[in-house]
Amino acid sequence: MNEHTSPFRRLGRITLAVEPPFRLGVLEVRPAALEVSSPEGAEMLEPRVMQVLVALARAHGEPVGRDEMIDLCWDGRIVSEDALNRCIVKLRKALSADPRVTIETIAKIGYRLRVRDGAAPEAAPAVAEASGEAGAKRRPPWRWIVVGAALLAVAGVAAAYVLTRPGPARTAQGFRPLTSEPGLETWPALSRSGDVLVYAAGATPHAPRELYMRATRDGEPVRLTSHPLDDFAPAWSPRGDRIAFVRTDGASPCQILTMTVPGGAERLVGRCAADTYTRVSWLNETTLVHADRPAGGGVRRIRALDIETGATRDLTTPPADFNGDADPLLSPDGRLMAFRRTTAPGIDDLYVRDIKTGRERQLTNDGWKARGFAWTRDRRHLVFSSNRGLDFGLWSVDATRDAAPRRVSVGLLNLGRLSSDSQDRLAVEMTAERVNLEAVAPDGSTRALSTSTGLEWDPDVAADGAVAFVSDRSGASELWVAREGAAPVRLTSLGSSYLHGPHWSPDGRRIAFIAVGQRRVDIHEIGRDGSGLRRVTQDGRDKAWPVWGADGALRYVERTAAGWRLMRLGADGQARPVPGGEGWRIVRTGPDGRLYGVRSGDPRLWTLPDDGGPAREAILGLQLADDSWAVGREGVRFIRDRRSDRPSLWLHPWSSGPRQTAALGGVSGAANIAIDPRSDGVVYGRLIQDETDIGLLELSR
Known part of the structure; x- marks a missing residue:
């Protein structure tokens, strides 16, 4: 029996890693990948939001009570109704690509997932019949092979269409300042939900910076570090409970540290071999990536650092006569690593590396500067700041196909480093120099x-x-x-x-x-x-x-x-x-x-x-x-x-x-x-x- 239609499945604990994919109208939901995809692209969901969606889908069109939802998605822990309400709001936005898919509020009870022209989610197809009595009526195996092949062919064509057709153009809108203190607030790092910003700040251009955290809606900044050396380049871990960051005295090889936020103790997890400055990103919960030069000399490349053992290994090998590679940034699903390869000062190109296969693709090749870049929520595009328009504005490039970058905004604010959340919001540096x-x-x-x-x-x-x-x-x-x-x-x-x-x-x-x-x-x-x-x-x-x-x-x-x-x-x-x-x-x-x-x-x-x-x-x-x-x-x-x-x-x-x-x-x-x-x-x-x-x-x- 298909697990999605089993009444017992609804009562079990939701483990996203083993949840099968299912469809909602034109939407395909892949719980293990935390994504909802449509012909317009893919939407990344937070794990808790995906659990709520799975719980609603298991109910097969029937209402799910609030208490039952909390039991399934929060393991029975005491949480406020606001937590569930926020998940529903994010789900409705993620499902809006198909207006036939709605989440109804059932007064004083809970919520119900409805798909018009169909009372319930379309479950993943079963592989074989489980009943012995159906054996005589079972279709010949070759029929299933043909049907399966046809389904795979249709899925392949659809996937090829989504991945190769030009994506919709993007524009920047809805700007508002997040910091306005005297001095420099740099290296923005948005949490995946977009609710929290961590950044580095210093009172003067040459003063050592400290890390701060603040809510993006309101509230005062909270200092995370207090050290005489320069702290910068924060990066959120995949689970969102820790940050990694860099510390330097400007002369010695830099240090790489982690910290549980808020209020956790610092932990030194590694040191650069030669570079005094670098940027870190999380490959997974135990591995960081950063740029560094070999201790004996050589071109800068991207390295992986095991934060448990301190072991390092090279991920990229730029040509020896280049300036080298820098600023690695993992896609939200951890499958691709974007980085910048600099031929010479003024010539930057963006690359992506497939983490599983090691294949690299060059995304830009016309040789302009690229100060900062961030992934969009569909995990398909990079938004980057560049002077290719003779101003430091925003551009977007498709990471999955050969396509020219598109203008997103002019550089009226002289934009620098970027960070993105799961809702396509960008925290951007704005420099007046x-x-x-x-x-x-x-x-x-x-x-x-x-x-x-x-x-x-x-x-x-x-x-x-x-x-x-x-x-x-x-x-x-x-x-x-x-x-x-x-x-x-x-x-x-x-x-x-x-x-x-x-x-x-x-x-x-x-x-x-x-x-x-x-x-x-x-x-x-x-x-x-x-x-x-x-x-x-x-x-x-x-x-x-x-x-x-x-x-x-x-x-x-x-x-x-x-x-x-x-x-x-x-x-x-x-x-x-x-x-x-x-x-x-x-x-x-x-x-x-x-x-x-x-x-x-x-x-x-x-x-x-x-x-x-x-x-x-x-x-x-x-x-x-x-x-x-x-x-x-x-x-x-x-x-x-x-x-x-x-x-x-x-x-x-x-x-x-x-x-x-x-x-x-x-x-x-x-x-x-x-x-x-x-x-x-x-x-x-x-x-x-x-x-x-x-x-x-x-x-x-």
């Missing part, structure tokens, strides 16, 4: 060089004081020049994903810079008046720091599978490796055209001969923590503590010890500095504003 150029004289006095409301970075100063820089004040990142006493002038209109590294030629007539677009990274040249734009490299490989040496030839560093290396562009337009140039990560010029460089993994500054001969240490004892340095007449100027609230500018002269020359305002993340050759002063990007809040968007199809 402003970086302007500031000049610091050798005596420590400062003056503003720009006053835009956007971001400006990578300045370089010509002999006459003209400043070349990159700005997004016009929307996309473009090359600009600011001449003293005149308004800045835009030189390019490339509409690229990213521009960086502008450098003046020795005669001040041309500017070399790197543009990232159409999945290519190449060096371009342009005249200071905006004329003569041309691409000077054609290979499209990841590269950085184009500079003219004293011999008039362009040099730059290029990423290969073996690491970074120094390249020289000859008069014939061909780029060739510089002998002995393996391992150089940053290269710059001094006021006399001499080359200076820093190797990967080595903080010392070296002088590089033009002919590629042996390098020598420029200043004994000088240790450069990052790329915030430049070489002037008096020595090397650099920013110290740039990732703090009190950064400072220092000078290390050629023949004496270092000294502080100025206290700086906020420093942007892209803190490359330039020397003004007229005064030996410094130009850098000053952080004027950095505010991030979290808001809630609803997706509509």
Whole structure:
């Protein structure tokens, strides 16, 4: 006898893992997968809500009392009527794809599931008759085989239709803020029900963050962590009773912890091998996935961490000359893992990996940035924030078929990381950031060089004081020049994903810079008046720091599978490796055209001969923590503590010890500095504003 039509089945405990699928009109209910699917897509239900649906379906069109429902779905525990009412509300919404399927309220009794044109749910077909008396009337086995094959064929065609036809377009609507405190509220993590948000918050851009939890409807935030290090990247466990998160000091490999919420104790479950920052997601209740680099060096990949044993294993193997993989995110059913693969800064592609088979699919391939992404409730689409529209708006891409991304919203709010719930609501980061150029004289006095409301970075100063820089004040990142006493002038209109590294030629007539677009990274040249734009490299490989040496030839560093290396562009337009140039990560010029460089993994500054001969240490004892340095007449100027609230500018002269020359305002993340050759002063990007809040968007199809 079919279990769904048995009167004894209704009285038994509901174990979703063994419940057979059944149909309600055009809806197919799969309890073990926690989903209700229709021709419009699949809807994920919470386990308790699915149990209520199964209990109603078992009744075969008869009313189910409230007490009986609580016995079946809550194991007889005492719960409020609101808990059952909320389940019914969510069920009615999930079943609304077929108006013939309704849940009726029976006053003072309970609820009844009705399917018009049919008094009860259509149960899963029986495999064979159980009665011995029916043996003589039993149809021949081959008939059942044919019928079964036909049913499978119809199901296959229907499934293929659902999975291959274009899904309905999505739009964002119903926005409301969730946080508005001063400072930064980042890394949103919505519970599957959407009732609770966990996030990281810090009072200033460089202050250590703590984790907070708050109801999405109302209420005050509750602090979950209190630690002097930086806590961020919370992720809910599949059962929704724990979170995992990351802790770092910004210099050492990060720690990975779990915590029962609310009010549970922290538990250290693992450490990164090399990375100081990462993101975690739950593969299952005992396994986390996160991005990390091998301890001995190599490209970042996605790893699985067993939180019981601490054992790790690699899940992805990106090409060795890529930036690598990051930000893994499991689909609600745990079958697919989305992640971002970065070829070079400015070129991000979204991938999904089938957890069972290990197969990977590339979802985007046009090479724009992808800041954040989240799964929709049908487990079929990824919504992501990207600059592919020359603003950081929302886009949607189908994870099950080859299809171009669709625009969801424009980037009026400059959106970042995302998190979704089971009702297609998105918690989104909204960032208001402003970086302007500031000049610091050798005596420590400062003056503003720009006053835009956007971001400006990578300045370089010509002999006459003209400043070349990159700005997004016009929307996309473009090359600009600011001449003293005149308004800045835009030189390019490339509409690229990213521009960086502008450098003046020795005669001040041309500017070399790197543009990232159409999945290519190449060096371009342009005249200071905006004329003569041309691409000077054609290979499209990841590269950085184009500079003219004293011999008039362009040099730059290029990423290969073996690491970074120094390249020289000859008069014939061909780029060739510089002998002995393996391992150089940053290269710059001094006021006399001499080359200076820093190797990967080595903080010392070296002088590089033009002919590629042996390098020598420029200043004994000088240790450069990052790329915030430049070489002037008096020595090397650099920013110290740039990732703090009190950064400072220092000078290390050629023949004496270092000294502080100025206290700086906020420093942007892209803190490359330039020397003004007229005064030996410094130009850098000053952080004027950095505010991030979290808001809630609803997706509509």
